[in-house]
Amino acid sequence: MRTISRLAIENIYSTYYSGEQHLSVLENVSLHVGEGEFVSVLGPSGSGKSTILKIAAGLLNPDQGRILVNNREVTGKPRLVGYMPQYDLLFPWKTLRQNAALPLLAKKIKAKEASKKVDEMLPLFSLENFAEYYPHQLSGGMRQRAALLRTMLIDSDLMLLDEPFAALDALTRETMQDWLLKIWGQFRRSVLFVTHSIDEAIYLSDRIYVITERPGKIAIEQIIDLKRPRSKEIITTSIFSSYKQVMINALNVNARGEEDINQN
Amino acid sequence: MKKWVNIKTNLPAAGFLAFLLAIWEFLGRILEIPGYILPAPSAIALALAENFPLLLEHTRATFIAVLGGLILAIGVAFILALAMDRWKPLKQALYPVLVISQAVPIFALAPLILIWFGAGLLPKVLIVALVCFFPLAVNLVEGLSQVDQEAVDLMQTMQANRWMIMRSVQLPFAMPYFFSGLKIAATYSVLGAIIGEWLAARAGLGIYMLRAMHSFRTSDLFASIVVVVVISLALFKLVELAGWLFMPWQRNTTNHMKGWL
Numbered sequence: 001m002r003t004i005s006r007l008a009i010e011n012i013y014s015t016y017y018s019g020e021q022h023l024s025v026l027e028n029v030s031l032h033v034g035e036g037e038f039v040s041v042l043g044p045s046g047s048g049k050s051t052i053l054k055i056a057a058g059l060l061n062p063d064q065g066r067i068l069v070n071n072r073e074v075t076g077k078p079r080l081v082g083y084m085p086q087y088d089l090l091f092p093w094k095t096l097r098q099n100a101a102l103p104l105l106a107k108k109i110k111a112k113e114a115s116k117k118v119d120e121m122l123p124l125f126s127l128e129n130f131a132e133y134y135p136h137q138l139s140g141g142m143r144q145r146a147a148l149l150r151t152m153l154i155d156s157d158l159m160l161l162d163e164p165f166a167a168l169d170a171l172t173r174e175t176m177q178d179w180l181l182k183i184w185g186q187f188r189r190s191v192l193f194v195t196h197s198i199d200e201a202i203y204l205s206d207r208i209y210v211i212t213e214r215p216g217k218i219a220i221e222q223i224i225d226l227k228r229p230r231s232k233e234i235i236t237t238s239i240f241s242s243y244k245q246v247m248i249n250a251l252n253v254n255a256r257g258e259e260d261i262n263q264n
Numbered sequence: 265m266k267k268w269v270n271i272k273t274n275l276p277a278a279g280f281l282a283f284l285l286a287i288w289e290f291l292g293r294i295l296e297i298p299g300y301i302l303p304a305p306s307a308i309a310l311a312l313a314e315n316f317p318l319l320l321e322h323t324r325a326t327f328i329a330v331l332g333g334l335i336l337a338i339g340v341a342f343i344l345a346l347a348m349d350r351w352k353p354l355k356q357a358l359y360p361v362l363v364i365s366q367a368v369p370i371f372a373l374a375p376l377i378l379i380w381f382g383a384g385l386l387p388k389v390l391i392v393a394l395v396c397f398f399p400l401a402v403n404l405v406e407g408l409s410q411v412d413q414e415a416v417d418l419m420q421t422m423q424a425n426r427w428m429i430m431r432s433v434q435l436p437f438a439m440p441y442f443f444s445g446l447k448i449a450a451t452y453s454v455l456g457a458i459i460g461e462w463l464a465a466r467a468g469l470g471i472y473m474l475r476a477m478h479s480f481r482t483s484d485l486f487a488s489i490v491v492v493v494v495i496s497l498a499l500f501k502l503v504e505l506a507g508w509l510f511m512p513w514q515r516n517t518t519n520h521m522k523g524w525l
């Protein structure tokens with residue numbers, strides 16, 4: 001395990017209140033992401049994965065517990081972080097280039113310079129021919145890549161990605177996974193990645209936290225000791241299958257018969 | 265790019281209108297309806313052509329009041345809506361009053377304004393602004409507040425300041441709301457100016473109408489109605505054009521430009 005902790009979440013509890021009702025979503029969740037580490041949170045729908053990311057991004061205050069970034073407490077303070085929400089949230093009124101340039105403009109970089117910087121990055125995301133397109137003119141995969149590019153341009157070592165590929169078809173999804181690994185290998189940001197796909201989590205991660213159905217608790221923490229760079233062949237190896245079995249057991253899929261634990 | 269005026273879809277409506285006019289003309293002649301009661305379309309066209317220069321002059325006076333009032337209303341609506349979005353207590357105090365005040369028949373306030381400001385251009389502009397202000401302000405406030413909290417959150421993780429969030433998220437999001445308010449406002453505006461002119465003015469279509477009415481020149485009255493319709497349609501189209509220019513991202517997604525002209 002790495003020494004510097006980019007992000008540490010310590011014993012957080014979270015509840016949503018709506019009128020009289022309250023819904024306990026997270027119970028005593030702790031996790032951490034080391035420098036340059038790729039960590040996934042794997043859990044069923046409604047288990048509070050997005051809530052963890054929002055708390056990690058400082059957009060939501062936990063009832064209890066602390067958040068540390070680079071070993072400094074930052075609980076509940078909005079701050080600069082590469083957060084990619086569950087829905088790509090490209091703004092329909094901005095072109096791809098303008099969307100991607102937003103983090104740079106927020107940093108008070110001049111518009112012209114920001115555009116130039118975006119244009120330099122576009123080929124890496126295979127988007128160089130689409131800079132002038134509006135989001136509704138892009139395919140699902142392109143939109144996700146554009147949103148990732150925007151997230152990448154946020155000047156933070158930590159990236160929080162909320163199911164970036166969930167809305168994609170299986171084929172596009174696999175391409176995007178390989179592509180994400182390539183980009184990640186290049187930039188070596190620390191990533192906290194949310195998914196409900198077991199294969200995706202194992203394929204991408206250095207470490208996985210499995211969280212249970214609501215209220216979400218960490219069921220297990222599993223180190224994935226597969227050498228990098230990885231390619232799709234490893235999916236058929238026995239070590240991959242044994243990791244998968246561990247995840248399935250932790251999620252208790254069979255007992256619950258839950259369909260949204262997607263094993264594609 | 266979508267065609268701005270779609271001839272094909274408007275053809276049936278134009279044909280039907282022509283058919284109605286033909287029947288009107290025909291019945292007028294057969295039944296020998298006197299011109300001061302119901303002039304035939306041909307007589308109206310003639311009145312329009314004969315008095316065209318005079319009509320144009322009055323139209324100009326009305327149009328200036330309409331534009332002035334609209335611009336004033338847009339300015340005030342923007343300032344107030346932005347202020348209300350920025351300071352929530354202000355919104356809590358003002359917004360309900362705004363909504364309630366929509367129930368006040370603004371046209372009934374017109375005489376008051378004339379008492380206060382006399383019979384020049386200013387009272388007309390004020391009446392127009394008053395009728396246009398409410399749909400604009402209410403739609404803008406609504407649009408600004410409906411913005412997706414997730415989008416604002418996202419901007420916060422980029423450390424965007426408040427003004428940038430306003431400019432790059434809230435305002436563009438509110439634009440369609442604003443333009444639907446502006447369409448309503450544009451329709452009201454001509455009405456507002458004419459009512460102002462009916463009450464007191466030196467020039468304008470309302471004055472022209474009053475004079476035509478007093479001397480039973482019914483065909484002139486109809487001619488001015490035609491002009492009012494044309495101005496209203498032109499304004500409406502102008503608003504659509506502005507929307508088309510200001511919201512390039514909507515050009516292919518919605519059919520708000522589907523033709524009716």
Ligand SMILES: Nc1ncnc2c1ncn2[C@@H]1O[C@H](COP(=O)(O)OP(=O)(O)OP(=O)(O)O)[C@@H](O)[C@H]1O
Pocket residue numbers: 016017018023025043044045046047048049050051052086196214
């Ligand atoms: N703003 C909110 N107000 C009230 N309840 C909420 C809110 N956001 C989420 N919840 C509830 O909290 C629970 C956890 O939500 P969360 O979005 O964190 O789940 P998730 O694990 O990300 O699910 P999914 O995989 O479907 O995205 C859900 O039951 C949801 O209904």
Ligand SMILES: [Mg+2]
Pocket residue numbers: 049050051086162
């Ligand atoms: Mg979620």
